[in-house]
Amino acid sequence: VRMKIFIDSAEVGEIEKYISWGICDGVTTNPSICLSAGVKGGEEGMKERVIAIAKLIAPKPLSVEVTTDNPEQILVEARKYNTWAENISVKVTITDRNGGSLLPAIYKLVSEGISVNVTAMMTFNQAIFAAKAINDGMSQSKVKKTHYISIFAGRISEEHGVEQSQKILKELREWLDFHNYKNIEIIVGSVRNPENVELWAKSGAHVLTIPPAVIAKCLSSARTKETVVQFLNDADKALQQL
Numbered sequence: 001v002r003m004k005i006f007i008d009s010a011e012v013g014e015i016e017k018y019i020s021w022g023i024c025d026g027v028t029t030n031p032s033i034c035l036s037a038g039v040k041g042g043e044e045g046m047k048e049r050v051i052a053i054a055k056l057i058a059p060k061p062l063s064v065e066v067t068t069d070n071p072e073q074i075l076v077e078a079r080k081y082n083t084w085a086e087n088i089s090v091k092v093t094i095t096d097r098n099g100g101s102l103l104p105a106i107y108k109l110v111s112e113g114i115s116v117n118v119t120a121m122m123t124f125n126q127a128i129f130a131a132k133a134i135n136d137g138m139s140q141s142k143v144k145k146t147h148y149i150s151i152f153a154g155r156i157s158e159e160h161g162v163e164q165s166q167k168i169l170k171e172l173r174e175w176l177d178f179h180n181y182k183n184i185e186i187i188v189g190s191v192r193n194p195e196n197v198e199l200w201a202k203s204g205a206h207v208l209t210i211p212p213a214v215i216a217k218c219l220s221s222a223r224t225k226e227t228v229v230q231f232l233n234d235a236d237k238a239l240q241q242l
């Protein structure tokens, strides 16, 4: 499978831009991203923005995170999001704020045919349990959807170094492949800079979700700009001689 790039943003304009560049395979959001993208107006405002992005990128996936860590409420919210657009994947954190497992909600949603993105994962162990719950949920459902397991590699690196996040990503991909898991993709989240992109693009993860600011930095090089100026100047000179 070819590695995908998701845009880690809730800004419609930014997403539109990267679609027109041909580099957007999907979009991920979370409550912090929605807040900084100026999503207002409570649930109605959220719904409006989500539907706008989902339409814009369809059939590519859009991840939308639940706003609660209460298992019952997660089910209610996720089922609601699932009616907003066909290409929505519901993000649920692996545990609640106290470290309590949210796998029952994850398993239930997958078994109902709702695409889930298990998020805020920092360890290999969290991810293999998430994959197991997703896989068992899929066996209960006739609907075939892709599900995601999100490793917050930037946050892991801040605490344990970038090698640790690379190791988790590599080993997790090997583990999924070795045990023949299907329709579960690893997303690398919390990408902070171009060096992260370069490293984690080679980690075996299926998806890198990248904030717009980091994409801009990945493309720009002072030497490229200099070179373009040189070519343009010489093109002018050459044209004058013709």
Ligand code: E4P
Residues within 6 Å of the ligand: 008, 028, 029, 030, 032, 119, 150, 152, 154, 155, 187, 188, 189, 190, 191, 209
């Ligand atoms: C993506 O799915 C995540 O929500 C996002 O990349 C998290 O990034 P952060 O660590 O910068 O909050």
